[in-house]
Amino acid sequence: MKARRGTAPTSYFWLLITGAYFFVPLLATFLFSLKSNQTGKCCTAASYTWVLHQGDFWHTLKISLLLALETIVISLLIFVPTIYWVHLKVPRLRPVVAFLALIPFVVPPIVMVVGLLDVYRGTPSWFYAQPWGFLAAAYVILAFPYMFFSLDAGFRSIDVHTLTEASQSLGASWPTTLVKVILPNIRSAALAASFLTLAIVMGEFTIANLSAFSTFPRFIQAVNEAQAYPAAALTLMSFALTWGAMLSLLLVGRKRGTRAAVLTGAR
């Protein structure tokens, strides 16, 4: 490849190294997943077929995807107005909230789940015994730092005060200002926060395992313990699924941006 003027050849070298670091394990996993369970020789798609025929695969995948969606919705509903309020009314509290947001990083999930199981003991069974209740609540806590720092960056990139005051002077109420003016302008940040939350929920094992809920990571772990080649296939499929889900979120979130671009082009 001919280097563009101004681009150092070493850039391509480092790009190659970084690319290899990322793709070689994937390639190795892929080649491994193509081996036959019986003969141990290449190449067959039997592992993929086996995974797709497992009822638990679809069941746990559905639970994890729905859980991710629920966590994203709850987190956005809680954190967007809260961080907006902090930026607008009590900016001196921002460092305090940032500190609180770091706690889920500091407290290991294994400690957190023991605490949460204890705290929520005695709550109604529709909450305590269902992934949509207990697990979603735990994941909202787990996603807090990712939500906070992404949204915080979004709020810092816009002039919250001026936009809010401009909207209010035109007669908009607080909810209208938040939904019509603020939210569309932190869309990228909200999307980034949603991606991270999705990735966390799709990969979280400790809390789900200790609280005995069947989620996708637990299915991966179960397969991993029993069968080597299908486990490799499942790993790649989970990787593709997570990226696919992220892409869907991106496409949904960027619909309005596309409209802006079209209008610009039509000018």
Add this chain to the structure above:
Amino acid sequence: MAYLELQNLHREFAGGVKALDGIEVQLGQGEFLSLLGPSGCGKTTALRLVAGFDRPDEGRIVIDGKDITNVAPSKRDMGMVFQAYSLFPNMSAAQNVEFGLKIRGKHKGERASRVGELLELVGLGHAGDRYPHQLSGGMQQRVALARALAIEPRVLLLDEPLSALDAKVRVQLREEIRRIQLELGITTLYVTHDQEEALAVSDQVAVMNRGRIEQIGPPAEMYSRPATPFVAEFIGTMNRLEATIADPDSGTVEHGGVSLTVDAARGRRRGERVLVLIRPETVELTPADGSGGENTLSGEVIAQTFLGPVTRLKVVGPAADLIADVSTAKAATLPIGMKVTAALPATDARVLELSDPVAERAPELDPVGQ
């Protein structure tokens, strides 16, 4: 009867900072008032109180006879243009203008025609589908003006809307703001620290200092008859001569051992300490010929600042330092280092009581920008 009244407004911020210390303003319907003053004088605080973004500690805001002091900003019907670019980035220019009309539940057809009308009014009929990032600063402020006017506000509030723009666009846009304001007859409150801007567009100018209004009046009056040394210096440039009344009958004052005749000094108390204020454009400079003369001070030209049609000369003399504005052609005959005689006008000088000259002084201003 006044349409907009600010009655005895007080506002103190944390740490005991008095932003407003009892300001009183009465503005008739359709009038254009500029709040003028240096940074931190309280002018933006006053505007924010009128907009409803802040509440006064004391005092009332009355519009058309109704007290709106505690009314929410969204219910006040005030159109506001901000100092910072405030267009909603996710909306096109037309959508920005339409926003307030949508909130008010106007029909689509009505909205579309009003948006088109207003964009035409601000000269952006062709740019309705552009997004804020595709507009220049001047265009963004025009759209912001159209957006503020779209809701047919009772009062238009402008918070230094031109301060982020370059000089040429600033002059152009301030003339447009005035044209539109006159065309629509909308009551307008304008905040600026630029005295030239305030004098150019306003019916009334209120000069503010430390949370108080020093003087309020028509621009010509503010310029020709400043009531305090602060106003005198803030509006335009002034030569300040501290003097003593020597003869109240003839209007003679003593300054640095030189007797000067100033009409405005007549009738004051003999021996009274006064401040004689003289505009630079009224000082006449001629090359010194050693003869001196009545009402003159001698000195040497030490600096020249080219201001286009006029050149500002700084003259340093034994009795006083002076600033004089002379035509650029004449300035060429008065080079730096030349001894000159400065003739001071007896009729145009202003005399104020000298109370506390240091405290009353306006902040240092850019000599070119005044």
